[in-house]
Amino acid sequence: MEVVILFGLVIGFMLIGVPIAVSLGMSSVMFLLWYGDTSLASIAQTLMQAFVGHFTLLAIPFFILASSFMSTGGVAKRIIRFSIACVGHLRGGLAIAGVFACMIFAALSGSSPATVVAIGSIVIGAMTQAGYTKDFAAGVICNAGTLGILIPPSIVMVVYATAVDVSVGRMFLAGVIPGIMAGAMLMVTIYVMARIKGMPKGEWRGVGEIWASFREAFWGLMLIVIIMVGIYGIPGVTGAIFTPTEAAAVASIYAFIAAVFIYRDMGPLKETEDRAKSSLLKKPQALVTALFHKDTQATLFEAGKLTITLMFVIANALILKHVLTDEQVPQHIANAMLSAGFGPILFLIVVNVILLIGGQFMEPSGLLVIVAPLVFPIAIELGIDPIHLGIIMVVNMEIGMITPPVGLNLFVTSGVAGMPMMRVVRAALPFLAVLFVFLIMVTYIPAISTLLPNAVMGPETVVN
Amino acid sequence: MSSINRAPGISFIDRIEESLISAILGIMTVITFANVVARYVFNANILWALEATVFLFGWLVLLGASYAVKKNAHLGVDAVVDIVPAPVRRVLALISVAVCIVFSCLLLKGAWDYWANFANLPQTTGRWFPTGFEDSFRAKAWYEVNDIPIPEWLRFLEGAMNDGDEYEKLPRFIPYVVLPVSMALLLFRFCQAAVLVWQGKLDRIVASHEVEDELEEMRDQRGEA
């Protein structure tokens, strides 16, 4: 009963416009002071512990930073050109290329809204010019953008791995096949729709264009290679070089170098009104000035600000998690569910429903911090693989992002496309159906999630 | 009118806060990168790198939280706020900001109570609200962090805080001081926000998603209002 009041408070606060972080924190504090026996000091300790005790969460600011350098530089543009060169000539080609570009950008970035902004801001405009309806364009990008959290790296996966103490590296690997599958399903759907409705197709510009655009995009695509090789190594050539957390920091440094010194889209060497891009040879002092250049500072600041708002939610969600643990709520729920005779199938349905409803109110990472520890013990009891459970949760988060009333990607797409929310909702609907089918597949075919991590890293070790 | 002061770097204080945010994130990245290089290239280590980075991480977010209040950047749900008439919206905003103020008061007490003994200072008494300072307590300034060595120039703290005993590592009260400081700042910023809401200059204290700034920029470029 107390727990119902707790969650009622959280939702109530949020709906009247209290920041999510404060809604979570304040409800937990009130609950603790009323029903618990621990002190306010323990809340402060938990707040500090959110950072000091969870080393893996460090990946979040670093992946955000890497993604910021990549978006500020014109990497998205180059990826889109490459995508169009590859698949633009098919019927519905520009839309298919948009999905493909989202998949590639998702492999550079840990967040879905960031993917929508980076790709959508270019592709939606291009599609309307090429004769697609704006609704169709918005619907495609809104959905494909959700791949940002399914294709590694992924902030949501980092949060899940931290919350239930599984390996981040394993979660990332687990996202690869589902990410490619979901992307492929979207592309096939678009192709079929395009054939039926006779949508426009681009012209085939030849292998030369593929090669040329690939070379242009190469330094951006290299980031994917650095992350994957760095975390997993190349069999027979090199072992891994860094942990997933460190990979994020290395990715940031690399993205900085690519944006400032290779692409020269930003920093001291970039093109200005009175001069073309300069070369490092002519301006060697740029090696130092780039570190303090206003573009560098601005990118660091933007990434820092985003980190602050996301992590403040997560830190307060961890306070709520601490309170739930302290009151042994997960055990009570587990016992209730198990004694009610829940099997794995019924359990997974319940998890999906909880997440789909919760996703209406909550920022995805914050929701995961709270829900994952509640359902994890039951999943283990029922013999569900923790990695499989993680992927199910991520796909649920994706769907939550494109369903009203609160859908992160809906907001962002409506902003990017300059369309009212409800129109975006309708536009996203057909593709939402694809993701639902995909969710059902992922839920009931564990191999989609576990095949690759088990092949590369061996079977999951449940340590607990 | 969903926000104020969106443009970055308006005031001097803004610039200090923004530079601090950039600097902390930059240092975190460089330390972590340096540790990878030390390990992989030089087969060496920076044993304090991980701990230093997580402390900086805490500093970044806790200090930044008050900046985010000032810039109205904290994530929230404004679906309901959007559909209610203006007078109701004002009432909701006032209630919301009151909740935030109470929250930061409680956290400020908690943060002080947590930090105080580490700095040889008394906690406050009282469960919800401070009713005074405790008479006797166990001083904990001897309590060191795990990995970060104490820099030489901080050695004077040994006499001042640790009965002259040597510190090998940084005492915990140093990284933890961010808690009371940041919670005091948070309270201050929420009070400022409350004034703006009261004056009718602000109708909500949340941003609906994480990329609002980017979208605003895009709208500017398209020439929309």
Place this chain on the structure above:
Amino acid sequence: EDGETVIKFSHVTNTDKHPKGIAASLLEQRVNDEMDGVACMEVFPNSTLYDDDKLLEAMLQGDVQLGAPSLSKFETFTKVFRIFDLPFMFKNMEAVDAFQSSDAGQDMMGSMEKRGLAGLAFWHNGLKQFSANTPLMVPTDAEGLKFRVQPSDVLVAQMEAIGASPQKMAFSEVYGALQQGVVDGQENTWSNVLGQKYYEVQDGITETNHGVLDYMVVASVDWLDSLEPATRDQFLTILDEVTTERNAAIAEVDAEARQGVLDAGGEIRELSPEQREEWVVAMKPVWEQFTDDVGQENIDAAQAINMNY
């Protein structure tokens, strides 16, 4: 229940396989059976509530009552505890047990009272073994390899003494880092090697028995003082009995874990007396660095006890 003293016990392992987890569960069961109406114990395993580091802070703060961190965690409180990390300080677990029961060991339990912690009992886990992704037979085999270590100055010095590179890493990343080759090796007890399945991702485990990994059950002095004398005595008696029972079983648990590693296909490398001596010669100089911290008299006491085993 109302009126009962609530004893929260937070630890970082599972409840049924790890020596500490088993002991904690037994303690929970006995307290809840025998002290019904007076006290009740809630165990929070798997770091769900606190990790060892935050546990001690929370205990001094009064938010948790009981815990059993590994001995190296107490080095922050008094550096004498570094004696348990010093390589080859104890001949075997019997010697460790005897040292802990001796006056020197009992004094160490009480040594943190001025900082607010009361040591109540030592709980065994066992002796540590080395493992790496290449065979380790002599100390030079470890040269240039990267080893994950706990945050302890002694363990860092120990690794440097054999020319290895000590690395700091979050515990949850260790398995993946060993598997992917981010680090080459680690040191741990048989039950941890088995529980974390490190044998799967290492070339083999070398049976060095070079160090001790034990725990100390602690409570805050203030909380202990606040208990009714009868309650406290009954609780401490139960704790004593649980400690005796589980510590006596440690040889068996350890042997089972070692066998478990073998059964699971892990490679165990035994050292000849000459090879072992090489490890001792390479690592023993570390003692000198920390003699001031742990006290020559404690080292002498430990060595005197070794003579009996």
